[in-house]
Amino acid sequence: MNYGILAWKNLARRPVRTALTVVGVGMATAVAVSLGGFNLGFRAAISRSIEQLGFQVMIMAKGCPYEAATLMLKGGTGLLYLPESAHEQIRTDPDIEAITPVFLGVAEKPAGGPEENTGPSAFTLIAGIERESYAKMKPWLQFKSGPGFDGGRWFSPDAAAEAVMGFEAAEYEQRKVGDLFYITVVPHGKTEPEFHAFRIVGVLERTGTQDDGTVFVPLHTAQRIFGREGQLTIVGVTLRQFNAIRMREFEGRWMSIPEVQVVSLEQVKGALVSLVGTAQTMVAAVAVIAILVAMIGVLNAILMSVYERTAEFGILKAIGAERRQIFYLVCLETLILCFAGALAGSGVAAGGAGLTDATLRRLLNLGLTQPMVLITPRLLAAAIGGAIALGLLAALWPAARAAALRPVEAIRNQE
Amino acid sequence: MPTTPLISGYGLQRHYRRGIETVRALDGVDLEIRAGESLAVIGPSGSGKTTLLNVLAGLDAPTGGQLTIGGQRVDGLSEQQLTTVRRGFFGFVFQNFHLIPTLTVAENIVLPLLFLRRPVVRHEVEQVLEAVGLSHRAHHYPRELSGGQMQRVAVGRALIVRPRVLVADEPTGNLDTVTADAIVSLFLTLVNREGLALLLSTHNLELASRCDRIIRLKDGQIVPPVSPPQSLR
Numbered sequence: 048m049n050y051g052i053l054a055w056k057n058l059a060r061r062p063v064r065t066a067l068t069v070v071g072v073g074m075a076t077a078v079a080v081s082l083g084g085f086n087l088g089f090r091a092a093i094s095r096s097i098e099q100l101g102f103q104v105m106i107m108a109k110g111c112p113y114e115a116a117t118l119m120l121k122g123g124t125g126l127l128y129l130p131e132s133a134h135e136q137i138r139t140d141p142d143i144e145a146i147t148p149v150f151l152g153v154a155e156k157p158a159g160g161p162e163e164n165t166g167p168s169a170f171t172l173i174a175g176i177e178r179e180s181y182a183k184m185k186p187w188l189q190f191k192s193g194p195g196f197d198g199g200r201w202f203s204p205d206a207a208a209e210a211v212m213g214f215e216a217a218e219y220e221q222r223k224v225g226d227l228f229y230i231t232v233v234p235h236g237k238t239e240p241e242f243h244a245f246r247i248v249g250v251l252e253r254t255g256t257q258d259d260g261t262v263f264v265p266l267h268t269a270q271r272i273f274g275r276e277g278q279l280t281i282v283g284v285t286l287r288q289f290n291a292i293r294m295r296e297f298e299g300r301w302m303s304i305p306e307v308q309v310v311s312l313e314q315v316k317g318a319l320v321s322l323v324g325t326a327q328t329m330v331a332a333v334a335v336i337a338i339l340v341a342m343i344g345v346l347n348a349i350l351m352s353v354y355e356r357t358a359e360f361g362i363l364k365a366i367g368a369e370r371r372q373i374f375y376l377v378c379l380e381t382l383i384l385c386f387a388g389a390l391a392g393s394g395v396a397a398g399g400a401g402l403t404d405a406t407l408r409r410l411l412n413l414g415l416t417q418p419m420v421l422i423t424p425r426l427l428a429a430a431i432g433g434a435i436a437l438g439l440l441a442a443l444w445p446a447a448r449a450a451a452l453r454p455v456e457a458i459r460n461q462e
Numbered sequence: 463m464p465t466t467p468l469i470s471g472y473g474l475q476r477h478y479r480r481g482i483e484t485v486r487a488l489d490g491v492d493l494e495i496r497a498g499e500s501l502a503v504i505g506p507s508g509s510g511k512t513t514l515l516n517v518l519a520g521l522d523a524p525t526g527g528q529l530t531i532g533g534q535r536v537d538g539l540s541e542q543q544l545t546t547v548r549r550g551f552f553g554f555v556f557q558n559f560h561l562i563p564t565l566t567v568a569e570n571i572v573l574p575l576l577f578l579r580r581p582v583v584r585h586e587v588e589q590v591l592e593a594v595g596l597s598h599r600a601h602h603y604p605r606e607l608s609g610g611q612m613q614r615v616a617v618g619r620a621l622i623v624r625p626r627v628l629v630a631d632e633p634t635g636n637l638d639t640v641t642a643d644a645i646v647s648l649f650l651t652l653v654n655r656e657g658l659a660l661l662l663s664t665h666n667l668e669l670a671s672r673c674d675r676i677i678r679l680k681d682g683q684i685v686p687p688v689s690p691p692q693s694l695r
Contacts, residue, residue, distance in 0.1 A: 048565075048572050048582060056564035362560040365521055366619065367549040367577040370542060453541060455522045458556065 054379040061352070065384065068348040072388025072434055073395065075341035078334045080396035080422060080430045081403050086327060088404075088421030093319050095417045097312045099256040101184040102147075102283035104297065105310045106137060128278035131270075133307050137282060142297055144287045147184045150175035150266055151280040152273040154230035155240065156220075171216060171230065174261045175269020178202065184283055189252040195223035199249030202265055210245035211263040214253040219260075222247050228262065234274030243272055255417065338437065341388070346441040349381050353445045360449050361457025370450040377446035378439055385438030389431040396430075397422050467494040468532060468626050468659050469518050475526030476513050476682070487513040488524070489682035497626065500653050500660035502670035505679035511663040512631055514679060518661060519629045520548040532626065550578055553620025553658075557632040559612040561604040561619075567591070568600040571618040578623060587622070594618040594648065610641035617648060627659045628652065634669060646672055 058065045108127035134148045152173045178201040182188060190199030191214065202209035210228055212220070222228055226247045231240040245264065253259055270276045286293055298309040353360070360373055368376075396403075404420040476488035487510045495501055495518070503511045516522035520531055523544065529537045536547055561570045571590055572582045591597045594614040604612055613633060620628055630649060634642030646662070646669045653660045662673060670676050677684050 048569055048576050050576070052569075053562075053565075053573075053576065056562070060564050358558075358560060359562065362554075362556070363573075363577065364545065365548075365554045366574040367545075367623065369545055369549075369577070372577050453522075455516050458560070 050376060050379055051383075054376060054383055057352070057356075057376075058380055058383060064348055064351070068344050068384050069388040069391065071341045071344040072385050072438065073392035075334070075337040076389045076392025076430050076434050077396040077399075078337045078392075079433070080393050080426060081400075081420065082327070082330050082334045083426045083430065084396065084400060084420040084422040085330070085403070085407060087423065087426065088417075088419045089323060089327075089407075090320060091421055092417035092419050093316050096256065097316050099185075099187075099254065100283070100312065101285070103286055103289045103312055104284040104294070105312065105315075106133065106282040106284060106301065106307060107280070107310065109306050109308045128275060128280060129282070129307050131277045131279050133304050134279060134282050136304065137284070137301055140297065140300065142286050142288070142293060143284055145180065145183050145285045147177055147180035147283045148266060148279045149181070149281050149283060150269045150273070150275065150278065152232070152269060152275075154232045154243075154262075154272075157229055157231060157242075172257075172261045173230065173232075173269055173273075174263050175266040176263055177266050178204065181263075184285065185258070187254065188258070191217075191250045191252050195225075196250050197224070199224050199251075202248055202263075204265060205267065206248075206265055207268050207271075208243075208245050209248045209264070211249040211251060212247055213251050213259040213261045213263070215259040216262050217247070217250040222250070224249060230262075232272050234272065236274055241272065341434075342437050342441045345381060345384060345438050346445065348384070349377060349442050349445040350448075352380070353377065353449045356449075357452060357457045360452050361454040364452065364454040365458070373452075374446045374450040377449050378442050381438050381442035381446070382435055385435045386431065389434035392434070393427045393430055397427065465496050465498075466533065467496050467530070469530065470494045471518060471524070471527060471529045473527035474514075474517060474524050474529060476510075476517055476522065477525045486682045488517060490527070491679075491682070491684055493518070493677070493684070495627065495659045495661060497659055498653060498657045499675070500650060500662065500673035502673035502676045503661070503663040503679060504665070504667060504670050504676060507665075509679040510682040511679055513682070515629055515631050515661055515663050519552045519554070519627070520544045521554075550623045551626050553617075553623060553625035553628045555613065555616045555620050555628070555630040555633045557635040559604070559609075559616045559636075561612055561615055563604050566601050566603055567596055567607070567615050567618075570604070570615050571622050574619060574623045580623075590618045590621050593621065593652070608641075609637050610644065613637060613641075613645055614648070617645070617652075621652065621656075624656075625658065627661060630660065630662045632663055632665070634664060634666060642666065642669060 106129065108129040110127050131148065134146070137143070138146045152175070153170050154173050156169045156171050182201065190196070192199070199211075202211060212222055212228070217223070220228060224247055228245045228247055229242065230245070231242050233240045245262075251258065267276075270278060286297060294311050294313075298311075301307065301309050363373060400420045400422050404418055407419050471491060471493045474488050474491040474493070475486070477484055477486050479485070491514060503514055505511050513522065517524050517529065520536060521544075523539065523541070524537050527537065528535065531547055532551055534547060536544060539547065562573065565573065568587060568591065572587055575582055588597065591600055594617050596611060596614055596618065599607065599611060604615065607615065613636075616633075628649065634645055637645060649660050649662065650672060652658055660673065662670070664670050679685070
């Protein structure tokens with residue numbers, strides 16, 4: 048016989064009440080863990096997604112910079128373009144370590160080849176890039192190897208009909224090195240679609256970024272087929288020294304170009320975090336309410352138990368229990384309730400992280416490729432510890448009440 | 463040679479207020495109890511039997527008089543201090559058994575050892591189970607026992623701490639005549655064999671007459687006769 052067994056058997060007297068209390072604590076813990084996981088994961092996902100763009104600074108046509116950044120992350124295209132001459136001007140800046148111009152366009156994919164262009168169409172993202180500067184900006188890009196993929200390479204600078212496919216684009220289209228890839232595009236200023244075929248010269252390894260779903264073609268080829276010669280979607284820049292002062296200086300030098308804006312991805316990161324901050328605050332409020340409700344549930348369950356067992360506590364004191372032993376017993380019962388609930392809730396939250404991630408991804412369509420819910424052992428430990436601490440806080444009053452019962456009165460009241 | 467009293471009370475009072483009225487539950491009781499002695503307290507309902515037992519056992523504090531338990535003056539002590547004096551000195555048996563329903567017979571019996579921080583010694587538990595005639599029921603739950611068996615568990619729970627005084631407040635109130643007689647026989651056997659003192663309150667004069675002494679209470683005071691009626695012994 049020990050306190051643990053005694054506490055457990057006391058809880059087992061009212062299995063339904065005990066189970067409901069555990070479920071309440073579990074639900075509150077699951078909400079808290081999921082929210083905490085979202086807070087951790089969302090910031091990390093934004094950071095990683097933006098870092099994997101490879102840029103520190105984006106230069107683009109004036110408009111909403113956050114929308115532009117989100118489109119970049121999601122792989123969309125902007126409605127506004129900046130002149131290619133801006134790139135020529137900016138690249139002379141002495142603070143620049145690397146710079147790359149990018150043109151993005153969306154092309155339609157015929158269902159089959161040119162002979163069987165009858166089925167339903169789909170769309171693909173075409174990125175026109177300068178291979179050297181782009182590869183320098185993203186040194187982690189590697190060509191896939193293996194049967195059908197060996198010998199992958201970047202396209203020749205002015206090749207009109209060569210393309211490199213991202214990992215998922217190639218997998219989706221079932222294309223290998225040497226295969227042909229077809230698109231149709233309605234060029235700017237025209238009404239009739241034009242058909243284009245590209246030879247795949249390389250397939251990239253998976254990066255976990257939007258690059259995986261992109262088809263890369265030479266910059267001038269992309270500009271030409273979309274009818275946007277001399278125009279860019281963005282210019283990506285990394286600076287030799289990236290800090291707030293350098294960024295402000297750099298921004299000051301180039302904001303003077305008409306129709307051009309300079310956006311730090313740190314700013315974008317902050318803006319995206321704050322955009323979701325309101326939602327996070329609301330969810331946090333819901334979590335706090337859930338936790339308070341669970342605490343009241345624990346308080347109610349323990350208080351009911353103490354009321355029901357008034358005579359029993361009197362007897363326990365008569366047979367030798369001290370105040371602190373009764374206090375400890377009631378707290379131990381609460382601890383078992385809260386630990387069981389917190390463990391179950393944490394398990395549900397950890398096990399259902401994928402589902403939570405998918406739900407959040409659908410609700411907050413920010414184009415983040417990284418997991419938005421990050422449940423760490425530390426978070427789980429904090430949630431379990433917090434549930435136990437709050438549970439014990441709720442148990443203080445009932446435990447003190449039980450401990451303070453005078454044996455004679457306790458026994459007499461329920462005789 | 464008379465032994466030192468385990469409990470002695472002189473001029474014991476237990477008064478309390480109920481609205482504007484002062485209830486004199488005990489009103490100047492003098493009493494001594496020695497080891498190996500059995501004392502029955504009889505009297506009508508409301509005469510102060512339970513209050514006397516509670517005060518003598520340190521469960522309730524007297525509001526007047528002097529009370530010594532185990533050689534220590536206890537009148538004026540706080541509830542916490544009374545608990546310290548009481549622990550292990552008394553074993554309690556109540557009318558309603560008050561067993562923990564989710565604990566087995568053996569677990570109910572060893573429960574006080576948990577609070578006294580004493581180890582559970584298997585053969586001692588077996589001895590107690592045998593003494594109360596429940597060796598074959600050690601792993602049964604209270605709901606599986608008869609009233610007499612439940613009261614035997616309560617007796618076992620009282621005995622496990624090896625008390626100096628066994629306090630039994632109406633222990634046969636919920637039992638049939640035969641079982642009640644058996645329980646009192648068990649008490650008296652323990653008094654003789656273990657040298658305990660027994661404080662027994664009862665309405666049953668026949669059971670009371672089996673004790674060494676009988677006191678009769680009325681309105682919180684002891685009234686004659688204070689010696690056992692020889693004709694009933």
